[in-house]
Amino acid sequence: MEYKILILGNGGREYAIGLHLLKDSRCKKLYFAPGNGGTFHIGENFSFSTHQDLIEKIQKFDINLVIIGPEAYIIDGISDSLRLAGIKVFGPSKKAGILEGSKAYMKDFITRYKVPTASYIQTSDFIKAKEFLETLQSPYVIKADGLCAGKGVIITSNKQEALQSIQEMLSGEKFGNEGKCVVIEEYLDGIELSVFAICDGKDYVLLPACQDHKRLLDNDMGPNTGGMGAYAPAPFCDDNLMKKIANKIIQPTLDGLKQENNPFEGVLFAGIMVRDINGEKEPFLLEYNVRFGDPECEVLMPLLKTPLIDICESVIKREIKKVKIEFYEKSALAVVIASKEYPYTQAKPQKITFNNYDESLGHIVFAGVTMQDKNMIATGGRVLLSVGIGENLKIAKDNAYQIIKSIDFSGMQYRRDIGHRIDEVCK
Structure with a gap:
């Protein structure tokens, strides 16, 4: 066909x-x-x-x-x-999409089905929010309830800044109606993973774990963003940890959705925090998204050996278990190249200059760009991604940063340390 x-x-x-x-x-x-x-x-x-x-x-x-x-x-x-x-x-359907569309709904839902997650409150009342905040130790996690293009999460160690963010969200000053209900969470420390389940409403298959880098600046400093880079597969996510993610997080969620007559068909993206509990790796759910992550998708797609057409068809036919989803035995690492003012404000459009690079290293992904008079113009916040492919993560990382040398536009910024734990992993 x-x-x-x-x-x-x-x-x-x-x-x-x-x-x-x-x-x-x-x-x-x-x-x-x-x-x-x-x-x-x-x-x-x-x-x-x-x-x-x-x-x-x-x-x-x-x-x-x-x-x-x-x-x-x-x-x-x-x-x-x-x-x-x-x-x-x-x-997925609009009804199933509420897992991402409302953080308050998501937290209430997973609590009902005993999915491990951070303690929290969801409220539109500033006094209640402030009272709960007083029970927490810093840093503080404040989330706008609705969709905010990946920018609706504030993490700060400053209590006054946390209270100000809550006030700005609830008033509509920050994020409009999407922030008029807030979720305030206990901060969980550990290693963050992105795990994707391909679901057909009955069954599911897990894809290799990725690691995203949310903070704007090197050493995981600066504000949260939509993601400044990612790599896959994440080597510290072993089979035992993946089984725990499946049994404690994905399976009860999908069972709960079916029980509430809301089966999920498509990509379920679980943001996971892995914590050390008495010497054991234990997964906790941070959030759900109802589609491929960005930039995780950019590192999964070049590694995917099974045609995506076959995966899509199997989900539509509710036959995901009949498809063997395979990945190439390689690694991929993507570095986001952003505009000067990202994620604060929109930067002025800038002409992008490209020089030749060795395409065996990987490729460039185009994101926040437009074409004007045969020129590529940076017009978005996250403009491009340099995707390195290699036999291991160290090589993929080196290749991604080599490709960046062929790209130039005024004000371009990117992290120099995507995959900063790779050196210890790839020894």
């Missing part, structure tokens, strides 16, 4: 999915909506205004598979509209 595939979204995640699909001879045409200046070179971009407008364009272009990238489209219910129109779509 030949495929014309639409990828919804405009970031690096969507570009990375497109690059993987292009390797499949069954993929005859790629479309992106709305796409970016990079996806323009590997497929066809188009925009849409309403669900009906999208459906009509899908039908016009004879698109026979839709893959949803960002969470906003899931929360908006696009997958439900497409399914009602008889269009095959890879992405």
Whole structure:
């Protein structure tokens, strides 16, 4: 069967999915909506205004598979509209999307099903928030309830700053309506992992664990961002730890969703904190997302040996257990190259200059870019990703930073220490 595939979204995640699909001879045409200046070179971009407008364009272009990238489209219910129109779509329902759409709902839900997580309160009352904060030791974790493009989490050791952030969220000054309910959590220290489950509503398969780097600056300093880099596979996530993640976190969550008549179909992304409890690695759930992570997707896609088309089809048919999901025995590391003002404000557009690089090292992923007069322009916060591929993580890291030398634009910033624990792991 030949495929014309639409990828919804405009970031690096969507570009990375497109690059993987292009390797499949069954993929005859790629479309992106709305796409970016990079996806323009590997497929066809188009925009849409309403669900009906999208459906009509899908039908016009004879698109026979839709893959949803960002969470906003899931929360908006696009997958439900497409399914009602008889269009095959890879992405969970709006109802299941609430696991990411509301942090308060997610915390209440996983508490009901005894998934290990940090102690917390969810409230719209500043007095209650302040009282709970007084029971915690620093640092303090404050989360806006709704979607905030990866920027709705504040972690600070300053109590006054924490209280000010709560006040700004509840008033709507910070994050608008998305922050008018807050979740305040106990801070969990440990090693953070990103774990993805491909779910078909009945069964699931876990993908290799990744590690994201959320902080803006080297040595994990500065504000939280949407992610400044990632690598896979994470070598300290052994089989025993993965079994614990499956049995204590993923399985009870999916069982709970089914029990509440809300089966999950698509990618369930678990943000995990691994803590040392009496000499044992124990996983705690930090958050759920209902799609591939960004930048984790950019390191998983080049390692994925099984065609993504087969994975999507198996989920749609509720036959995920019939597909053997395999990965190449290599490693990938991605470094995000961001604009000068990220994540604070939008920077002025800047022309990007590219020089030749050895493509055996890896590749560049295009994210916050547009095309103007045949020039690539940095217009977003996270602009590009340099993805290094190698026989091990050390080589992948070296390759990613080698590729960066071929990229230049005014104000570009990136972390110099993505994978800073790799040297001790790869000895």
